[in-house]
Amino acid sequence: MPKYIVWMVLLVALLLLPHGLSFSQQEILVFLTINVLVVASYRLLTLTGEWSLGHVVIMGVGAYASALFSKKLGIYVPVTMLLGGITAALVAVILSFPLFRMKGFYFLIGSFAASEIIRLLWKRFRDPFGGAKGIKGIDPMPDFSIGIYDFDFFEPVSYYYFSGFIVAICLWILWRIEKSPVGLTFHAVHWQDKLAEASGVNLRAYRTLAFAIASGFAGIAGALLAHYIGTINPNSFDVEVMVFVLTWAIVGGTATFYGPILGCIVLTVLNEIVLRELGFEQMRPLIYGAVMILSILFLPNGLESLVQKFSQRRADGLAPNKASKGAAE
Amino acid sequence: MLDLLAQTGLNAVYAASYISLVAVGLVLIFGVMGVVNFAHGELFMVGAYAVVALYADLQVPFFVAVAAGLIFVGCLGLVMERALFRPLRDNPLGGLVASIGFLMILQSLAVLGFGVRMEHIPPVTQEVLSLGDKVRLPVARLYVIVAAIVLLSSLWYFLKRTRFGWALRASAQDPEAAMLQGISINQTARIAMFIGAGLAGVAGALTAPLVSVNPHMGHSVIVTAFIVIIVGGVGSLEGAIVASVAYAFVHTFVTTFYDGVLADIVGLSLMLIVLIVKPTGLFGSADRA
Numbered sequence: 001m002p003k004y005i006v007w008m009v010l011l012v013a014l015l016l017l018p019h020g021l022s023f024s025q026q027e028i029l030v031f032l033t034i035n036v037l038v039v040a041s042y043r044l045l046t047l048t049g050e051w052s053l054g055h056v057v058i059m060g061v062g063a064y065a066s067a068l069f070s071k072k073l074g075i076y077v078p079v080t081m082l083l084g085g086i087t088a089a090l091v092a093v094i095l096s097f098p099l100f101r102m103k104g105f106y107f108l109i110g111s112f113a114a115s116e117i118i119r120l121l122w123k124r125f126r127d128p129f130g131g132a133k134g135i136k137g138i139d140p141m142p143d144f145s146i147g148i149y150d151f152d153f154f155e156p157v158s159y160y161y162f163s164g165f166i167v168a169i170c171l172w173i174l175w176r177i178e179k180s181p182v183g184l185t186f187h188a189v190h191w192q193d194k195l196a197e198a199s200g201v202n203l204r205a206y207r208t209l210a211f212a213i214a215s216g217f218a219g220i221a222g223a224l225l226a227h228y229i230g231t232i233n234p235n236s237f238d239v240e241v242m243v244f245v246l247t248w249a250i251v252g253g254t255a256t257f258y259g260p261i262l263g264c265i266v267l268t269v270l271n272e273i274v275l276r277e278l279g280f281e282q283m284r285p286l287i288y289g290a291v292m293i294l295s296i297l298f299l300p301n302g303l304e305s306l307v308q309k310f311s312q313r314r315a316d317g318l319a320p321n322k323a324s325k326g327a328a329e
Numbered sequence: 330m331l332d333l334l335a336q337t338g339l340n341a342v343y344a345a346s347y348i349s350l351v352a353v354g355l356v357l358i359f360g361v362m363g364v365v366n367f368a369h370g371e372l373f374m375v376g377a378y379a380v381v382a383l384y385a386d387l388q389v390p391f392f393v394a395v396a397a398g399l400i401f402v403g404c405l406g407l408v409m410e411r412a413l414f415r416p417l418r419d420n421p422l423g424g425l426v427a428s429i430g431f432l433m434i435l436q437s438l439a440v441l442g443f444g445v446r447m448e449h450i451p452p453v454t455q456e457v458l459s460l461g462d463k464v465r466l467p468v469a470r471l472y473v474i475v476a477a478i479v480l481l482s483s484l485w486y487f488l489k490r491t492r493f494g495w496a497l498r499a500s501a502q503d504p505e506a507a508m509l510q511g512i513s514i515n516q517t518a519r520i521a522m523f524i525g526a527g528l529a530g531v532a533g534a535l536t537a538p539l540v541s542v543n544p545h546m547g548h549s550v551i552v553t554a555f556i557v558i559i560v561g562g563v564g565s566l567e568g569a570i571v572a573s574v575a576y577a578f579v580h581t582f583v584t585t586f587y588d589g590v591l592a593d594i595v596g597l598s599l600m601l602i603v604l605i606v607k608p609t610g611l612f613g614s615a616d617r618a
């Protein structure tokens with residue numbers, strides 16, 4: 001089957017998807033779309049081997065920046081989303097100076113401290129961040145029409161299409177970055193840092209670059225979120241949200257591009273739709289925690305390892321001669 | 330002014346007591362098993378709920394309830410060691426994720442069992458020690474301070490003077506060499522986990538009548554404990570205690586003279602500065618990562 005047919009089917013399925021869902025499920029779908037961008041950008045950072053606990057706050061930087069640009073300066077909303085991403089990337093560059101003096105476990109904790117400071121600054125300074133109550137009444141995306149479809153942003157479906165479009169572009173860019181020489185250097189920085197450094201790679205610069213790019217896309221995701229829900233506060237970006245992002249990435253697996261996205265989709269569908277539908281409202285965190293523990297115990301390489309095993313088996317089944325030939329040699 | 334300073338200092342000593350109980354447990358677990366136990370704040374919370382269930386609901390004497398809380402949370406630690414950390418010994422991120430999963434389970438069990446609202450616990454004692462004109466120390470706080478001193482010094486004795494303690498420190502320093510000496514790593518992990526969890530539980534149980542007990546109280550506890558163990562040096566018990574005292578004083582004084590959010594910012598900045606200047610912490614050894 002040619003590859004573009006697969007993509008066409010996927011596109012049609014994604015376009016039709018919201019029409020079979022209830023209103024609240026459509027809203028969850030919008031959040032899911034935005035979260036896909038968050039985990040995908042998080043993976044770019046993990047490529048260099050660093051695990052951050054500040055990604056969600058960086059996303060919040062994008063959200064706050066975009067909200068303030070549109071509210072205080074009256075900039076047109078889609079432009080502010082881009083500016084939010086740029087602001088997030090700049091903040092990441094500033095944070096990289098203290099943070100990249102650390103590695104591994106210390107980076108994890110250091111990123112937590114730095115991001116928690118940012119979050120508390122939002123809480124402390126009522127002007128312009130709105131204090132603990134945050135920013136309310138953020139300008140929504142202005143409605144527009146592209147001829148065949150009228151975007152009415154009070155409808156989650158419209159926002160799903162809009163954010164889906166933005167997220168798809170971002171994912172494509174992230175994918176291109178990963179496959180570019182720069183992306184390969186990120187891998188080298190993680191797995192062969194001494195060799196890479198000896199070959200003239202500036203490790204610090206590449207770590208900073210990965211951090212800035214990942215943060216920029218997280219900022220765009222935050223801006224998408226801010227203009228959808230219309231109100232943000234410091235608690236929307238606290239460490240509990242970060243724990244969810246971390247879980248999606250680890251349960252999905254970070255060896256492949258689709259791993260974290262898979263983790264995000266599977267866990268969100270499980271948590272928000274299956275458990276809710278089954279009536280386990282009160283017990284959702286309990287089951288979610290149990291799923292986390294079971295998957296880390298029995299699927300240490302993530303959901304992606306299941307996919308790989310399955311596609312491996314299918315490839316073996318389709319080409320038994322090749323496999324047996326390989327075994328004979 | 331002098332009264333205010335003395336009173337704030339006394340409050341800081343109280344805060345240092347329960348923070349050091351929690352942080353020392355966290356350091357012990359990290360040192361022996363190499364996992365960051367994110368559920369440590371929730372172990373504190375379970376200890377507090379043990380007092381809610383036994384002392385407030387069943388009218389058991391307070392100190393019996395505290396002891397039961399210590400043992401119960403210690404056993405919870407044993408369960409965590411056997412079910413989560415032992416199978417994931419070679420997977421440090423795995424241990425972290427598993428402890429986050431456990432945290433969510435404990436939290437939702439607390440919600441299911443007790444509801445999300447704050448628990449009201451009748452005060453253990455209304456007595457207040459007056460030291461000078463305006464300086465007062467509620468006896469309930471004195472219990473926490475005394476318990477911290479007693480427990481931590483007996484822990485110190487256990488670690489430095491008994492064979493079990495030696496074995497524990499040996500396997501924290503070098504697990505393979507310890508195994509070659511015939512020390513059972515599983516055994517030392519069990520002991521460390523029981524003590525570490527038990528200390529968190531007893532801290533929660535003792536402070537339960539003094540704070541608002543709710544299923545989400547573990548969050549601020551774990552953040553504080555992290556700051557303390559980083560500042561003190563990951564893996565250093567002495568460092569954890571010294572850092573607890575330092576952090577408690579800074580935090581209490583900034584809270585009293587400015588406000589709580591600023592105190593949090595100052596605490597986190599302190600930790601960030603320590604990470605930048607000396608990532609191994611004030612008392613940490615250079616080779617631990």
